[in-house]
Amino acid sequence: MTAPTIVMTGTSVGSERMGAALVFGSAFFWSFGGAIARYLDISDSWTIVFWRCIFAGLFLLTFMLLRDGPRGTVELFRNMGWPGMAVGLSFATASTSFIIAISYTTVANVVLIQAGVPLLAALMAWIFYRERVSLFTWAAIAAVILGVAIMVSGSLTGSVSPIGDALALLIATVFALTTVITRRYTNVRMTPAACLGAWMACTIAATQAASLSVTAGEMGLLVVFGALNLGLGMALFVTGARLIPSALAALLGTAETMLAPIWVAVIHGEVPNNRAITGGAIILAALLSYLWVQFRHQRMSATLAQS
Structure with a gap:
């Protein structure tokens, strides 16, 4: 198996490393979702989606206003074009579909299907943009899917819900699409798209929530x-997905699945079972191995390019 044959300059190697760190950071912050949700005693999930997306949208809007100013923020929304609209719609679709999916099937089923995001992202990038995917990348994707399968195997059900599993597949597909579009259109800033997606999900939740109090x-x-x-x-x-290959961005995103049980265990004392620990160890080993080979290859390529 060989790593991707990409010739990098010192600057591009640094940018890719920064991109990987940012995407891993997103998985890190997302992984606290389960631990935070444990503290909420709100029966209507749509109420949670409404307020969560309102504050997410406000955070993103404030971030852009502080970074780019009012005029710059308006320009970001104007210039995001169809790629930004597609990413915003994808975020909104994923946020709302998850709530509906878990009402038809188990969370374990949804998580297992979403483990296919790296596979879907790699396939989309190869089919539409001929972005090369190495054998080592495929192996890492397979290892991550295996790890997730082991983690959730104890709570998988024998029954199949066509609606729930179809929505879970939809979530995986739109998130993979978001990853590929963000990587392809590196000239488009996708922060306003994420903000738009949060507002769209908030609007949908407002129509479905029994009460917002x-x-x-x-x-x-x-x-x-x-x-x-x-x-x-x-x-x-x-921000980070613009700087790294689609398959790598999707792979790093699976760190959320690995980290989430850790925070629940630390904060709430819910110790994960042996299957969760084994699956998480496989995911961690796959991610670390992939990153080590990827960055080692880039360092060698950068050295050769400069010689």
Whole structure:
């Protein structure tokens, strides 16, 4: 098996490493979602989606206003074009489809199907843009899918819900599409697209929620849940995914699945079972091995290019 044969300059190697760090950072912040949700005592999931997406959208809007100013922010929205609209719609679709999916099937089924995001992203990048995917990348994708399968195997059900599993597949597909579009259109800043996606999901949730009232304590948690967990994660992902291959971005995103049980165990004392630990170890080994080979190859290529 061989690593991707990409000749990098010192600057591009540094940019790719920064991109990988940002995407991993997005997975890191997203992985706290389960631990935060444990503190919420809100029966209507749509109410949670509404407030979470409101605060995510406000965070992203504030981030752009501070970074680019009011005029620059308006220009970002104007210039995002159809790629930005597609990414925003994808984020909104994934956010709302998850709520519907888990009402028809188990979370384990949804998580297992979503483990196919790296595979779908790699296939889309190869089919549409001929982005080369090495055998080592395919092996890492297979290892991640195996790890996730082991993690959730204890809670998988024998029954199949066509609606729930189809929605889970839709989530995986649109997230893979988001990854590929963000990587392909590196000249388009996707932060406004993420903001648009949050507002779209918020609008959909508002039409479905039985009530939008929450307590002051729950509102505080929802601010963190929306601004830092979702909003900051989205900002890091769309910024970093522009700088690295689609398959790598999707692979790093699976770190969320590995880290989530750790935070629940540390914060809530819910110790993961042996299957979760084994599956998480496989995912971690696959990610670390891939990153080590990837960056080692880039360093060698950069050295050869400069000689």
